[in-house]
Amino acid sequence: MAHYTLRAPFTEAQVRALRVNDSVTLEGTLYGIRDATQIHLFDHGRKTRFDLSGQAVIHTAPNVKKVEKSALHPVGYAPVCVGTTTSDRMERFTRPLMVQYGVRLVIGKGGLRDDSLKALHEMGGAYLAIIGGAAALETTWVEAIEDVDLDDLHPESLWKFRVRGFGLLLVAMDSHGGSLYAQVNSSAQGRRARALESLGVKV
Numbered sequence: 001m002a003h004y005t006l007r008a009p010f011t012e013a014q015v016r017a018l019r020v021n022d023s024v025t026l027e028g029t030l031y032g033i034r035d036a037t038q039i040h041l042f043d044h045g046r047k048t049r050f051d052l053s054g055q056a057v058i059h060t061a062p063n064v065k066k067v068e069k070s071a072l073h074p075v076g077y078a079p080v081c082v083g084t085t086t087s088d089r090m091e092r093f094t095r096p097l098m099v100q101y102g103v104r105l106v107i108g109k110g111g112l113r114d115d116s117l118k119a120l121h122e123m124g125g126a127y128l129a130i131i132g133g134a135a136a137l138e139t140t141w142v143e144a145i146e147d148v149d150l151d152d153l154h155p156e157s158l159w160k161f162r163v164r165g166f167g168l169l170l171v172a173m174d175s176h177g178g179s180l181y182a183q184v185n186s187s188a189q190g191r192r193a194r195a196l197e198s199l200g201v202k203v
Contacts, residue, residue: 003168009054010104012124018171020178024128025167029146030107032060032159034085037150038093042100048149048158053102056128059085059109061155064145077145082161083135086110087127095119111172111181120175127173129180141166 001021006014007028018024031052040046063081067073087108094116097103106112107128120126130138147160172180 008056010056011054012104015104015126016124016175018126018174019176020171020174020180020183022171023168024105024171025165026056026163026169027165028163029055030142030161030163030166031055031057032062032082032157032161033057034059034061034156035089036153036156037158038090038097040150040153042093042096046150050147050149050158050160052097054104055102056105056107057097057103058107058130059087059090060159061085062159064155072144074144074146075148077148079139079142079145079161081135082139082142084109084130084132084138087112091116094125098123098125107169111179117173117177117179120173121177124175126171126175128169129172130169138166 001023002019003023003025004018005025005027007026008030031050041048060082062079062083064077065080066076067078069076084107087106087110090108091113094106094112097106098119104125105128106125107130109130109132111129112127116127141163143162143164145159146162149158151157170180
């Protein structure tokens with residue numbers, strides 16, 4: 001297990017160096033994206049002015065407040081609570097995010113499925129897991145909301161955050177076919193089979 005501190009944009013080589021159970025801290029830029037954002041991008045044909053090539057996205061619809069525009073709040077939004085939502089609903093968007101926009105890292109909770117794992121392998125990406133229920137802590141890692149696009153979808157806009165010390169994040173799915181979720185499931189199934197066998201239950 002190794003730890004990496006990374007700043008976007010990330011190269012394919014940097015991301016392919018990550019392995020399941022490594023940890024990552026992010027510095028610099030992070031983009032917030034959620035269901036409606038991706039439905040509009042990929043189902044409704046909308047475009048974003050942001051260049052997501054080599055970037056990291058996090059599954060979130062943050063709680064923000066309107067404030068006076070300033071150097072600290074350049075688009076007039078201040079972060080109140082930047083929590084992470086369950087990724088599974090957005091499974092079908094991993095591949096197009098990578099193919100059409102060049103996204104390298106996806107951050108969320110709960111993991112993704114087989115097609116996402118294949119996309120990470122084929123194009124050089126990774127899924128970084130964050131602990132659920134840690135939104136208050138997570139928000140302290142967000143220095144500012146630097147920009148926002150598709151803001152008619154608020155709060156499922158496309159957010160550009162400036163982050164500092166964002167993590168620790170756990171590499172839960174890597175570009176080599178490794179999946180912490182598959183490992184845990186296999187281990188759980190094995191324990192279940194042994195427990196049932198010890199009880200004389202045939203399956």
